[in-house]
Amino acid sequence: MKLPFLFVLCISLLSSCSxxxxxxxxxxxxxxxxxxxxxxxxTVKLYQIPVGSTDExxxxxxxxxxxxxxxxxxxxxKMEKYRLTITKNLYFSKEEVIYFSELSLExxxxxxxxxxxxxxxxxxxxNQNPSGADHFQYIKQNGKANCPECCPxxxxxxxxxxDTSIYCINDGNTNYSYLYWVLGTSTQGTQTVYTTAxxxxxxxxxx
Numbered sequence: 373m374k375l376p377f378l379f380v381l382c383i384s385l386l387s388s389c390s391x392x393x394x395x396x397x398x399x400x401x402x403x404x405x406x407x408x409x410x411x412x413x414x415t416v417k418l419y420q421i422p423v424g425s426t427d428e429x430x431x432x433x434x435x436x437x438x439x440x441x442x443x444x445x446x447x448x449x450k451m452e453k454y455r456l457t458i459t460k461n462l463y464f465s466k467e468e469v470i471y472f473s474e475l476s477l478e479x480x481x482x483x484x485x486x487x488x489x490x491x492x493x494x495x496x497x498x499n500q501n502p503s504g505a506d507h508f509q510y511i512k513q514n515g516k517a518n519c520p521e522c523c524p525x526x527x528x529x530x531x532x533x534x535d536t537s538i539y540c541i542n543d544g545n546t547n548y549s550y551l552y553w554v555l556g557t558s559t560q561g562t563q564t565v566y567t568t569a570x571x572x573x574x575x576x577x578x579x
Contacts (some may be wrong), residue, residue: 397480398470399443402436402458406489406544406569410440414460414487418444423452448477456483462490462570464519464543489544491567494537494574502533508579510552513562516542537574544569554579 398418404411414436419428431454434442456468466487475481493515499506508530517525523540542548549564565575 394477395445395447396475396477397443397445398454398456398475398483399441399480400483400485401440402442402466403440403484403486404463404489405486410436410438411460411463411487412436412438412440414440414442414458414463416442417457417459418446419455419457420446420449420451421453421455423450425452428455448475456485458485458487460487463487464490489569491542491544491546491569492572493540493542493548493565493567494572495540495550495563496537496574496576497530497534498576498578499532499534500578504532505556506532506534507555508534508552509555510550512540513549513551514546514564515540515548515550516546539572542567548575552577552579 402411402414402416403409415433416436417433418431420431421428431446432444434444436442451472453472454470456470458466458468464487466485468483468485470481470483497508497510499508509527511527512523512525516522519541521541523538540548544567546567547564548567549562551560551562553560559579563575563577565573567573
């Protein structure tokens with residue numbers, strides 16, 4: 373008469389132990405947006421951030437395979453959130469934030485991401501007949517923005533003599549362009565250059 377009860381109790385204890393030792397799995401794939409293919413060889417790191425803390429604790433590091441895949445499995449601990457970073461030489465780094473409430477013991481958490489190759493536009497400006505009253509102004513029209521390495525998206529002003537080059541980072545295999553004016557004159561226009569991935573391409577403006 374006691375066997376069924378003991379059997380149920382054992383099953384209950386096993387189930388409880390299984391849940392206690394269970395963990396989360398975070399996985400996904402990284403895409404190379406420049407060449408429309410999987411990004412192999414990227415370094416992916418996962419950090420955990422405890423509740424009420426700003427200190428990050430590294431959970432693990434892995435490298436994406438030939439299909440751009442990565443995977444982390446780790447114990448369930450009460451955290452505020454997790455930070456996923458993706459880096460590869462000559463590619464823009466990516467960061468993903470995952471909140472504890474998004475994770476489940478029953479299902480893997482899938483977070484796919486995408487990044488692009490770096491390229492550079494070398495903007496060369498040369499005032500051929502400078503005077504102190506010259507006022508040159510330009511503003512980015514097309515190009516990568518809102519990244520730590522990006523050139524400003526606001527108006528840029530120069531006065532008098534100007535003979536300089538500025539390097540602006542951009543997504544590979546895309547256009548970079550700017551609008552320009554020499555205030556008080558009819559000189560104005562647009563300069564555009566195609567920035568080849570992993571390379572620097574110069575666009576020269578003589579005025």
